[in-house]
Structure formats: structure tokens, C-alpha cells
Amino acid sequence: MPSFKNIREHWVRPALFFGNNPISLAGGAITTASAVTMIAYWLVELFGVASPNPYLGIIFLFLLPAVFIAGLLLIPLGVYVRRKKLLAAGAIPSVYPRIDLNDPIFRHGIDIVLIATVLNLIVVAWASYRGAAYMDSPEFCGQSCHVMNPELAAYRVSAHSHVNCVECHIGSGAQAYFSAKVNGTKQLIEVAVHPIAGLAPKLIPNYPTPIPSPVTSLRPARDTCQACHTPTRFDGEKLLVKSRFADDEQNSESQTVLILHLGGVDSLSHKTGIHGIHLGHIEYISTDETRTTIPWIERDNPDGTKSTYVASALNGAQPQGERRVMDCIDCHNRASHTFVTPEEAINRAMVDGAISPELPFVHKKGLELLKTDYASEDQARTQISQKLQAYYAASYPAIAGPKAQLIKAAGDELYVLWSQNVFPYMKMTWGTHPNHIGHQDYPGCFRCHDGDHVTKTAESITQDCAACHNLLAVEEAKPKVLADLGIQQ
Ligand code: HEC
Ligand code: HEC
Ligand code: HEC
Ligand code: HEC
Ligand code: HEC
Incomplete structure (x- = not known):
């Protein structure tokens, strides 16, 4: 093959000549050894017998490819060093040692080198592809770095346990992917140097404990939650039954039964209820890290005017803090990481x-x-x-x-x-992360619906119990309504 011949004469011969040095040979050995190990691991994985341990994943999908590439880089480095040395000594031969092309063993040897190079490229491409896919998996996000164990533990028992972390945290698009990886690399470094971070707190970056919430870099819900959930769907009413046990010897059980007016957008395009009313046109300013204290709320009205609701505590001052358009996460802030009381x-x-x-x-x-x-x-x-x-x-x-x-x-x-x-x-315990759904354990809905936020014309955001739910029974033993509904005897 003419192209093979050309490459042999002008590239392979000098490369072989200069490549005959300890650095390049070591590089070749390292590359080959790591490639063989990786291929063996993939074969084992293909037959489903590899351990799911995330540390193994880190070794095979990140460390070994890095070693592989380092080995590859050593080869030209050795060539460069030897060439420079020979050049300085004036010892470069005018003609590189002849390759006897009639020697079939040698010819095949060179073909093998070329084929091996192509194989190596495939290994690199495959390893980086697998590495990227692995970085998107819950094992990598939650388990490789124990820092996220709390979120992973809650995630595993959530309705979202089959949704990958990245679908909520990163969303789609190259820019989202890139910025998340840059951010993630910073966190990875913080975790890696954590054991020595105490030695020089000012110099060595450390990760915060607990991991702060909210995640300020989270993308708007329309790019994440709404890829799967449709806010315009009309959910109507939702029945909620909550059981409680008392502290007496019999652990007496009681139940609270309520119907939540979840609403949505009905077939006549009426926006109703909890899901219909908030999305897209309500902005607020919060003054604390957990978005619990909300002194200022503004609503875009359908007629183009704005209604501004202000908390009495503000006393007419201009509120300072984070400004946000309300979306799913302002109520569902613990979606998939619900820590309970x-x-x-x-x-x-x-x-x-x-x-x-x-x-x-x-x-x-x-x-x-x-x-x-x-x-x-x-x-x-x-x-x-x-x-x-x-x-x-x-x-x-x-x-x-x-x-x-x-x-x-x-x-x-x-x-x-x-x-x-x-x-x-x-440093995470009961109550570290407040849940904004409801109003019993944390302020939740009452961050705004507390009767204290009023417009200039003295309108307030409703605190009418019936606007959000019908309470059918409150902490009753064997409530009759459950029997009527056929839920309980
Ligand atoms: C269904 C969507 C969803 C999925 C899936 C998800 N998260 Fe989250 N995550 C959230 C939301 C929402 C928050 C809180 C955001 C806020 O309040 O700003 C959050 C917050 C976090 C935080 C910040 C600390 C905290 O507890 O609030 C970490 C860390 C985190 N998630 C890690 C993970 C990991 C690891 C996975 C996969 C194992 C994962 N998340 C999967 C939605 C999700
Ligand atoms: C990749 C798809 C996907 C994404 C993204 C997603 N969800 Fe879900 N969500 C689901 C599935 C699947 C279920 C489970 C349905 C079931 O079990 O019936 C679910 C269930 C829920 C539930 C009901 C169960 C519960 O935990 O109370 C809520 C609320 C919810 N999602 C909110 C959110 C929010 C908020 C976000 C964005 C932060 C989000 N979801 C992002 C797929 C998704
Ligand atoms: C104003 C607060 C609020 C906002 C904003 C909000 N939700 Fe909800 N959502 C609720 C409440 C309250 C429930 C009922 C909670 C329960 O079942 O305990 C609920 C229930 C749900 C459920 C479960 C429905 C079922 O039938 O069990 C899903 C899924 C959901 N929300 C998704 C979303 C998505 C997606 C968004 C953003 C487009 C969103 N929510 C915005 C308050 C809100
Ligand atoms: C950031 C402030 C804020 C939070 C938090 C909030 N709301 Fe609202 N809510 C409003 C505003 C403002 C309105 C009035 C909107 C309108 O009429 O367009 C409203 C209206 C409503 C309405 C309609 C009231 C009526 O008179 O018909 C319901 C129902 C409702 N909210 C339920 C909830 C529930 C349930 C939660 C908690 C899960 C919640 N809201 C959390 C700001 C908030
Ligand atoms: C802005 C909407 C809103 C208003 C106003 C409101 N609630 Fe609720 N309430 C909720 C939501 C949402 C839940 C469900 C929380 C959950 O999913 O666990 C709830 C749950 C409850 C529960 C059951 C909680 C449990 O854990 O057993 C009781 C009791 C209750 N509300 C009483 C009231 C009373 C009394 C009023 C009137 C003073 C009131 N609520 C006003 C939104 C509201």
C-alpha cells in the first residue's frame, strides 16, 4: 500500500530511530499496560460481573485513561529529548538506518504499530465517552464523593430515584454541561484536599458543611422539571391523609384528612389553584440564605399593571436580597431530597x-x-x-x-x-434544610400567605384556609370521612 509505504519512509523510520530511548520505551510500556488493563475491565463489565463500587469506576474511567495518555505523551517527549541531544552532539545520521522492506517480519511489525496506534485512539475516545457518561450517573455524583451522601440517601428513597442527578442539576445544552463540569472540578479538588485543609485554612480550599441550599446555580425549572412535568396539566383536587401516633402507652393513632386545591390550567384556560396561580408572573426578594424571609413580592397582573405586596417589617425601606421569579423550586425545594422531621x-x-x-x-x-x-x-x-x-x-x-x-x-x-x-x-441534622411545601413544620406557604404582606390599597395575599384546602378531619381517631370514602373501615 503506497500510503503505508510513504508513512514508513518519512515518519516511522526516523521515529523508530529516535524512539529507541528509555523515556519513549517506558511510555510505550505504560500505554500498552494501561490499555490492556482497561480493555480487560470493560470485558469483565460487559459480562456484568464488575463491582458497582464507585472507586473502581474512578480508577478505570479516569485514572487509567490519564495514565494511558501520560504514557502516550512520554513517547514524543523521549523522541524530542534524544533528537536534541544528538543534534547538540552533531550525531544525527544523514540517512536513517535502512528499513529492509523486503523483510516481511519487519514490514508486518510496522503495520502492527500503525494498527496499534489506531486502536489506541479508539481506546482514548471510548474512555472519554464512558467517563463523561459515568460522570452523569448518580453513583458518581452522590457516592464517589461522600460529601453528597445526604442528598444521595434522600434521593434513593424519593419518587425521583430513577432520574439522573444531571437532569435536575444540569439540564441539557453544552453550556450547562461545561459550567457544571468546571464547578464540579472545583468541588472535586476541595474534596481531594479536604484531609489537609485544616493545616492552612486560608490557602487550601475546603468544602462547606453542610452543602449550602438553595443551589444558586440551579437552572430555571422550565429547563429541568418541566422537561418531564407539565405545569399546564390540570391535576384538580388531591386527597391527603396524614396519620399521627400519640405519646401514650397505646400509641393512639389519629388522622388528618384534607383536599388540596392543586388545580392547574383547565380546558377553558382558567388558571386555578396552587399549581395554576403562581407560575411565571410572581417575583420576590428574599433576605436570608434559605429563602424563608420574604419581605417583598410583586405580581404581574393580566392587565399589565403590577401589584406589590410588602411585609410590615420592612417599614417602607427598599428590600435588599436575592430577586427571583417564582417557579416549581420555590415550593418544591426538597424535590428528591426530602429530609423530614x-x-x-x-x-x-x-x-x-x-x-x-x-x-x-x-x-x-x-x-x-x-x-x-x-x-x-x-x-x-x-x-x-x-x-x-x-x-x-x-x-x-x-x-x-x-x-x-x-x-x-x-x-x-x-x-x-x-x-x-x-x-x-x-454537620447536618433534623431541620437543617427547611421544606417549603405546607406550613406546619416550616413557614412554607406562609412565607407569603401570612396576611402580613399588603399592597398600598391594603390587599393582602390570602390566608383563607379554604383557598388552599378543605380540612375534612383534623387529628381525629378513625375519621368518619375515611369510612365514607371507603378508605378505612
Ligand atoms: C428531581 C430533581 C432532582 C434530582 C434528580 C436531584 N436533585 Fe439535587 N436538588 C434538587 C433541588 C430542587 C435542590 C434544592 C434546590 C434549591 O433549593 O435551590 C437540590 C439540591 C441539591 C444539593 C444542595 C444541598 C441541598 O441538600 O439542598 C446537592 C448537593 C444535591 N442536590 C445533590 C444531588 C445529587 C448527588 C443527586 C443525584 C444522586 C441529585 N441531587 C438529584 C433537585 C434534584
Ligand atoms: C427526568 C424526568 C423528571 C424530572 C427532570 C423531574 N421529575 Fe419530578 N417526577 C418524575 C417521575 C418519573 C416521578 C414519579 C412519578 C411516580 O412515581 O408516579 C416524579 C414525581 C414528582 C413529584 C411527586 C412525588 C413527590 O416527590 O412528591 C413531584 C412533586 C415532582 N416530581 C417534582 C419535580 C420537580 C420540582 C422537579 C424539578 C426540580 C422535577 N420533578 C424534575 C420525573 C421527573
Ligand atoms: C405554590 C407552590 C407550588 C408551586 C410553585 C409548584 N407546586 Fe407542585 N405541588 C405543590 C403542593 C402543595 C403539592 C401537593 C403536595 C403534597 O402532595 O403533599 C404539589 C404537588 C405536585 C406534584 C404531585 C402531584 C400529585 O398528584 O401527587 C407534582 C408532580 C408537582 N407538584 C410538580 C410541580 C412542578 C413541575 C412545578 C413547576 C412547574 C410545581 N409543582 C410548582 C405546590 C407547588
Ligand atoms: C413567594 C410568595 C408566595 C409563596 C411562597 C406562596 N404563594 Fe400562593 N400566592 C402568592 C401570590 C402573590 C398570590 C396571588 C396571586 C394571584 O392572585 O395571581 C398567591 C395565590 C395563591 C392561591 C390562590 C388564592 C385565591 O385567592 O384564589 C393559592 C391557592 C395559593 N397561592 C397557594 C399557595 C400554596 C399552597 C403555597 C405553598 C405551597 C403558596 N401559595 C406559596 C404568593 C405566594
Ligand atoms: C397558602 C395555602 C394555605 C393556606 C392559606 C393554609 N394552608 Fe394549611 N396546608 C397547606 C398545604 C399546601 C398543606 C399540605 C402540606 C403537605 O403536603 O404536607 C397544608 C396542610 C395543612 C394541615 C395538615 C398538616 C399536617 O401535617 O397534618 C393542616 C391541619 C392545615 N393545613 C391547617 C390550616 C389552617 C387551619 C389554615 C387556616 C388558618 C390553613 N391551613 C391555611 C396550604 C395552606
């Missing part, structure tokens, strides 16, 4: 039976154990279960034996609840 955690676990309501005082005792400070995850794992068992052994010896299994299951579940919400190494 200890009360909500234990009530839910008792409703689904993971903590048996048959155990006397389990609600009261369980809450107490959830709210205790533990120095570490290990301590919580052992102490929560042990303390619950010790409590029944001391206070209810008659059931400690027969109900040992229920007690053990309750202790294990309490630990699971704790571990989904408390992360000592990230």
Missing part, C-alpha cells in the same frame, strides 16, 4: 408497620432515640437498637421475649430513619 419519620414508619404500633410507648421512646445526639453513624447504629431493647427488657419484661423480633425490627428501622436524615460529618 423526627415526628414525620416515625409516624410514616409506624403507618407502614416497619415500627409496630403494638409495642407500648414505641412512639414516645422512638422519638426520644431519634432526637438523641450520636457522635457517629456507628454509635447510632449500635446504641439506638440496644437502648430500645434495654428499655423493653427493663420496663416490659413480659413482652421483651415474645415480641423480641418486633423490638429488633423497630430498633433497626429507627436507625435507618436516623441515617437518612442526620449526617454528623456534614
